[in-house]
Amino acid sequence: MVERQLRRRDIEDERVLEAMGRVPREPFVPEGERRRAYADAALPIGHGQTISQPYMVARIVESLSLQPGERVLDVGTGSGYQAAVLAELGASVVTIERIPELAEQARRNLAEAGYEVDVRVGDGTLGVPELAPFDAIAVAAAAPGFPQTLYDQLRPRGRLVVPVGGSNVQRLELIVRSPEGPAVAHSVPCRFVPLVGEEGFEA
Numbered sequence: 001m002v003e004r005q006l007r008r009r010d011i012e013d014e015r016v017l018e019a020m021g022r023v024p025r026e027p028f029v030p031e032g033e034r035r036r037a038y039a040d041a042a043l044p045i046g047h048g049q050t051i052s053q054p055y056m057v058a059r060i061v062e063s064l065s066l067q068p069g070e071r072v073l074d075v076g077t078g079s080g081y082q083a084a085v086l087a088e089l090g091a092s093v094v095t096i097e098r099i100p101e102l103a104e105q106a107r108r109n110l111a112e113a114g115y116e117v118d119v120r121v122g123d124g125t126l127g128v129p130e131l132a133p134f135d136a137i138a139v140a141a142a143a144p145g146f147p148q149t150l151y152d153q154l155r156p157r158g159r160l161v162v163p164v165g166g167s168n169v170q171r172l173e174l175i176v177r178s179p180e181g182p183a184v185a186h187s188v189p190c191r192f193v194p195l196v197g198e199e200g201f202e203a
Contacts, residue, residue, distance in 0.1 A: 001025075001038040001054050011058045019088040020058055025051075027113045028081035047099050049193055051079045052140055056172075056190055060138050063161045063174045063187060066091050070135035075124035075150065075162075076195065080106030080117065082140055087115045091136075094118040094128055098196060125197030127153045134158060141195035142170045149199055151175060151182060163192045167201070 002021045011017060025037040028051055033043045042050040052060075060082070066072065068090030074083045077097035083106070086093045095117055097103040103121045110117050120128060125147065127137070132153035139150070139162035147162055154160055154177040163170040172187040194201040 001040075005040045005054050006058045009055055011055070011062055013062045015089060016058055016062045016085075019061075019085055020054065023081070023084045023088050024113060025054070025081060027109045028079035028084070045079045045102070045105075047102055049078050049099070049102060051081050052192070056192075057082050057085055057140075059172060059188060059190075060140070060161045061085055061089070063172070064136045064138060064159050066136060071131075073128060073131075073134045073137045073150075073153065074117075074140070075127070075137065076140035076193075077103055077106045077119060078140060080109045080113075080115075080119070082138060083117045083119075084110060084113055084115045086138065087117055094120065094131055094134075096120045096122050096124045096128055098123055123197040125149065125195060125199035129153060136160070137162075139163065139195065140192065141200070142167070142190075142192040143195045143199075144201055146175075146182070147195075147199065151177060162195075163190050167194055 029037045042053050072091040074095035077095040083095040100121050107119045127150050133155040137160045142163040158177045160175040164173050172190050174185045176183040196203045
């Protein structure tokens with residue numbers, strides 16, 4: 001997976017490549033899909049949600065440019081895989097999921113894989129204001145527009161990576177909080193499930 005799907009497709013951060021080589025995907029994939037755990041595709045995890053393809057996880061995580069010990073908010077826990085990769089990089093991770101059953105499964109998945117992550121249930125579009133500010137925020141679902149509330153929960157020079165666009169086509173964006181306002185860099189085209197919530201799409 002690391003060599004064929006990531007390194008060959010311009011993922012260059014060796015720390016990210018090594019972390020993704022160490023985090024097993026099997027605990028985060030339903031039993032019936034485990035033979036495809038390392039496939040270059042998003043896989044269903046129930047409740048209309050997916051575990052993102054490895055390349056998109058790598059692209060999001062690489063874009064955050066994390067340093068060990070930074071505080072990260074992971075929006076859209078899903079199976080917990082992206083939170084595990086963030087934790088493997090030495091981040092202190094809080095993750096939020098709107099579907100209680102998925103949040104509970106993610107807790108079990110993360111524990112089975114050996115990661116300590118604070119898993120919360122709630123509207124990810126509103127972030128976790130009581131724990132803000134964050135050094136970085138990773139969003140694994142597509143926002144319809146600029147996520148102001150999440151941006152406001154960043155520290156100065158904090159980074160937010162989020163897919164932005166309609167329900168079918170999006171672009172990954174890196175947004176940095178600067179004194180002059182949001183600095184936005186567009187990245188790769190992508191396709192994620194919608195970010196549902198008060199400041200996202202309707203369920």
